Amino acid sequence: MSDDARSERAARPGGRTARTRAAVLDAVLGELEEAGYGGLTMERVAERSGVHLATLYRRWRNAEGLIVDVLGEIGTREVPIPDTGSLKDDLRALASEIAGLYARPRYRALVEGMVAAAVRSPAAAAALSEVFAGRNRLAGRIVERAAERGELPPGTDAAAVIAAVGAPFYYRLLIQRGQVDDALAATAAAAAHAAALSGAFTPPAVQDP
Known part of the structure; x- marks a missing residue:
């Protein structure tokens, strides 16, 4: 930072x-x-x-x-991490949390403001990167638990899976300028789940020792 x-x-x-x-x-x-x-x-x-x-x-x-x-204040707030015992259900619950947050006009405006500030200010860019990296690490526990249960290949990149869940929301908000909803949450979670099961987030060296 x-x-x-x-x-x-x-x-x-x-x-x-x-x-x-x-x-x-x-x-x-x-x-x-x-x-x-x-x-x-x-x-x-x-x-x-x-x-x-x-x-x-x-x-x-x-x-x-x-x-x-x-x-900085957002980065200190506790992140609810689902723990249903199923990767599919955990990712779906996480996506629903994201959808519920960004359906609120205040937080949609915050996302837009964060990105705009990051373009103009190195300090804002560093803070934005740190907050998202920290959130992905915390939520990555969902993926780590799934790997421990044998649902995913060993070595699956947990932060990358979580980023894949969140990415469609930011595309919808910032590029398409559309509304987030439960349908988007379901699609984002399902796509990330399928990709993780396929080994898309596992390094080739781990996939093929």
């Missing part, structure tokens, strides 16, 4: 400072939902949060700094 990203994600004190930060990050999400990344300004966030504009500039410096901090 870059030095800028580290500074934005320094230790989070409690008390008044924590309340101020929470108000600002909630205001960022609200602004993204209403106006998109193009409409996200320090002035609008200050007005919505009730935090003085000078405080915003001193702590976050710019809109990209705000996005970096939002990403």
Whole structure:
């Protein structure tokens, strides 16, 4: 992670400072939902949060700094990891969680804002990469358990399987500009499951010793 990203994600004190930060990050999400990344300004966030504009500039410096901090907050939240005893059902449950999240306008706007910020800011790009890599590692436990049960070939790349589940959602959101729904969740999970069973995410050296 870059030095800028580290500074934005320094230790989070409690008390008044924590309340101020929470108000600002909630205001960022609200602004993204209403106006998109193009409409996200320090002035609008200050007005919505009730935090003085000078405080915003001193702590976050710019809109990209705000996005970096939002990403850092997301990265600290617990990820629900399904454990049904079946890879197929676990992937389907995970896809349903993703669909439920991005069906909400606030989080759809956040995805769009994260990507836009990453294009402009190395710190935002590093934070975005770190958050998704961390989420894939955590959810990858689904795949590791399946391999331990003998459902998948040994050496299956767990993070790659999870990324395959999530990828159709981001294509739908960012490229097609369409809505996510349960049908997309079912298709994404089924495709990732079939590919994993086929050995698509297993290195050739592992497949053919």
